[in-house]
Amino acid sequence: MIHLTINGKVKEFDVATLYVSDLVERLELTGKRLAIECNGEIVTRSAFAQTLLNDGDKLEIVGAVGGG
């Protein structure tokens, strides 16, 4: 079981290993324009498939919205 804090909310994933690319797919965010920070460090899009997530990781997943 892997517990992640994603955008401030704890989520459980019943898997032994989880890559960032798997997470994006599970969250139905595939193909969306987004940026991901894991424990304060940016995970570049090209590194999604190689970046393994660990129990307790804190993620921020952001997009662009209207603003001034």
Next chain:
Amino acid sequence: MTDTLNIAGKSYQSRLLVGTGKYKDFTETRAAIDASGAEIVTVAIRRTNIGQNAGEPSLLDFLPPEEFTYLPNTAGCYTADDAVRTLRLARELLDGHKLVKLEVLGDPKTLYPNMIETLQAAETLVKDGFDVMVYCSDDPIIAKRLEEIGCCAVMPLASLIGSGMGILNPWNLQIIIENAKIPVLVDAGVGTASDAAIAMELGCDGVLMNTAIAAARDPIRMAGAMKKAIEAGRDAYLAGRMPKKLYSAAPSSPTTGMIE
């Protein structure tokens, strides 16, 4: 010679930069931006909704990157660290995009900028390769310091964000403009078209606004009014206004040839 706004090595025809917040929907956002003629549009960076409305359209679908230059902002950030983190995420989000709007707020009530944190964030961002357009107080010393740090434009407030109070201190803006070797844009406080025209007549290189358009009764019409005001103000500045005199005793019609 064409009169263009030049920022970080790129020229723009329009001197009006607009925000994309506070509109009814994305269709209205797009229509207002089209009416404004703006080429640079600000966007905010926020947490994505997880597990909700997966197919929902996004702002960027309505404002494709081939048509607009995005200016990701740090609205809502109160520390240099948060602002830097936000813009690093923006750079990743927008495929290495370097042009950003830095703003670090000091107080949730007035939204007045915190210039101590802003200076710190500006230094970090410039070192990190960003082209930083920076929202600031209308303090000429701070504006100069931001230029020395390497910001590509300074953007002093006309009055507080969202206040629509217009230009409260034209004299400070004039000093900032006179001293600056980088573009000076008024950001925040513009309420209506005449405010934008005055900013341009003072010699500002451009104006950034959001609420003045979005909160107008007819945002699309106001966007058009702002476009004209910016152009008129710029032309008036370039044309050079007549000097002000209390009276002149020089009427516009001939003083000779009067009937007797």
